[in-house]
Amino acid sequence: MRIHRAGYGILFNSALILLIGGGLLRRLSDSRWWQNMVLAASLAIYGVIVAFFRVPSRKPEALYSAPQPNVITAPAHGKIVAIERVHEPHFLRRECVRVSIYLSLFDMHMSTAPVTGRVIRSRYEPGQYLLAFHPKASELNERHSILIETPEGAQVLVRLIAGTIARRICTDLIEGQFIAQGDELGFIKFGSRVDVFLPPEWPILVQVGERVLPDVSPIARRV
Numbered sequence: 001m002r003i004h005r006a007g008y009g010i011l012f013n014s015a016l017i018l019l020i021g022g023g024l025l026r027r028l029s030d031s032r033w034w035q036n037m038v039l040a041a042s043l044a045i046y047g048v049i050v051a052f053f054r055v056p057s058r059k060p061e062a063l064y065s066a067p068q069p070n071v072i073t074a075p076a077h078g079k080i081v082a083i084e085r086v087h088e089p090h091f092l093r094r095e096c097v098r099v100s101i102y103l104s105l106f107d108m109h110m111s112t113a114p115v116t117g118r119v120i121r122s123r124y125e126p127g128q129y130l131l132a133f134h135p136k137a138s139e140l141n142e143r144h145s146i147l148i149e150t151p152e153g154a155q156v157l158v159r160l161i162a163g164t165i166a167r168r169i170c171t172d173l174i175e176g177q178f179i180a181q182g183d184e185l186g187f188i189k190f191g192s193r194v195d196v197f198l199p200p201e202w203p204i205l206v207q208v209g210e211r212v213l214p215d216v217s218p219i220a221r222r223v
Contacts, residue, residue, distance in 0.1 A: 018042045072202070072220040073181060074212035075114045075158050076194035078103040080219075083208055088197050091121060091147045091157050096197045097204060099219055101212060103192050111185040111194050112214040113148060115156050119177045121147040124169070141193075144169045146185055154222065157197040160186050182215035 021042070082100040103109055124144045142162040149155050160169050171186030173179070188194075198204075202220045206212060212219060 018045075069116075070222040071205075071218040072114045072156070072196075072198065072222065073112070073215050074101065074206075074217040074219050075185065075196050075214055076101045076103055076111045076212070077108040077214050078194070078212065080206050080208050080210045080212060081193075083204055083206070085200060086197075088157060091145060092155060092197055095200055096157075097200050097202070097220075099196050099198065099204065099206065101194045101196075103188070103194065108214070109189065109192065110187050110214065111158065111160055113179045113181055113183045113185055114158065114196055114219070115148055115150050115154075116181045117148040117150040117156070117179065119146060119173050119175055119179060120149050120155075121145070122171070122173045122175050142169065144171055144186060146171070146173060148179070152222075154199060158185060159195040159197070160188050161193040161195065162188060 078101045080099065081102040082098065084098055085095060086098045088094065088096050088098075122144070126142055144160045146158045146160070147155060148158065160171070162169055169186060169188050173185065179185075196219070198220050202222055204220050206217070206219045
């Protein structure tokens with residue numbers, strides 16, 4: 001495991017705040033018990049922040065030992081909260097199946113490409129900050145949409161969505177860039193959601209309530 005670069009600034013600032021707060025406490029209180037309690041709470045909070053920015057240091061060996069080019073992998077770590085047939089009017093302009101993954105504060109927040117292909121559109125859109133699992137979050141919240149076209153010509157849309165707490169979506173992708181399945185798409189700071197829009201003829205391999213891992217869990221099969 002390693003720490004994602006999106007967390008460097010937050011981790012540094014958090015450590016600085018906790019150190020300053022601890023120093024002030026020592027000056028204001030002589031109670032050893034109270035100082036120990038605040039120290040334990042500070043370490044616990046900092047540990048949660050560190051865990052939030054964790055990402056795998058390498059891809060799982062299983063992906064190399066048994067490659068499945070026709071399998072679409074999950075783009076995020078979290079729980080499937082919705083699988084529904086929708087009309088996507090802005091990028092795909094067709095009927096498709098939307099698979100929504102909710103990321104809690106305790107899930108890894110780096111998103112990965114569910115398929116290999118070329119980024120033909122990458123667009124940030126400002127918006128609201130509804131709860132990430134809200135049905136309208138995909139259309140109304142702040143989001144970054146990434147449209148990937150596979151070598152076979154199929155198009156898959158991945159949408160990184162900010163939630164009530166998450167208000168920063170980080171991505172370095174540019175249009176025309178070629179990415180492989182499992183490559184990083186971006187990082188959403190704190191609780192959020194990732195939607196993936198798939199052709200309706202592709203069989204879905206997951207169910208609502210199931211937990212998935214990015215670049216590991218199969219969510220659909222190409223036909």
